[in-house]
Amino acid sequence: MNYFELFGLPVSYDLSVGELKDRYRDLQRAFHPDRYAAGSQSEKLLAMQKATEINDAFATLKSSVERAEYMLKLAGLDISHETTTLKDPAFLMQQMEYREHLEEIQNLSDPLDEIMAFEDQLAEEHQNLVKNISVLLAQDEHQKAAAEVRKLKFIEKLQAELERLEDQAS
């Protein structure tokens, strides 16, 4: 049973986070260890394994990157532990500029406005990549989808760095 099936959801990149959370809560309740407190050792063990699987599945399906990697893995393309080097010069030049911008922001005395503006910009890029990934996965264009997932990882890394700056600034 794959994670989508576990959650009773169609195998599709587009999923409603609200629906995912609802199903997660239902499953958590159904397999809560307390319900098996009076059960046999093997029943307890099974319930615990199921609870762990449910948590792993939720974390995977919730994340834009991990959900895409999981779908690619189901399709036979495992990119989650790869050490492939990305060589798209235009994309990397842009990443270099973003990192430089991040450094500039770090040196501002009042960086919050710049942080917000940059957050919006990155959110838009994130959204565009997610849209591309969704279309490419639906078309079974696995290699092309993988290329977009790799870019998404760079954007999420920047977003994490920016969030760290925001925490420091506020």
Add this chain to the structure above:
Amino acid sequence: MAYSDKVIDHYENPRNVGSFDKSEKGIATGMVGAPACGDVMKLQLKISDAGVIEDAKFKTYGCGSAIASSSLVTEWVKGKSLEEASTIKNTDIAQELALPPVKIHCSILAEDAIKAAIEDYKSKAE
């Protein structure tokens, strides 16, 4: 995870940080990135008419191992021909810096940066 002394030395005193003016003659640029950690590396080579690397500069956004790997290769490629530089292997870099297995990809990135810069030079020469 503990960094080796050599990584710390390159990280604290990185050699040849910066950029060349791209319009300058004989400048080749290699841009590479590692999706796993979001590291970005730019390696620039200044190449003489005879095909010898006269100077090298780098700019890397990433962890200490990625910075040390790129700093080290700027030292290694200087004075080498393009053919010699293209034989530098990530295993040499990893060994010199005593990189742990989880940081091997940083040395792969540095090797790929040299290759990308050489490709850039060759594509411009054609």
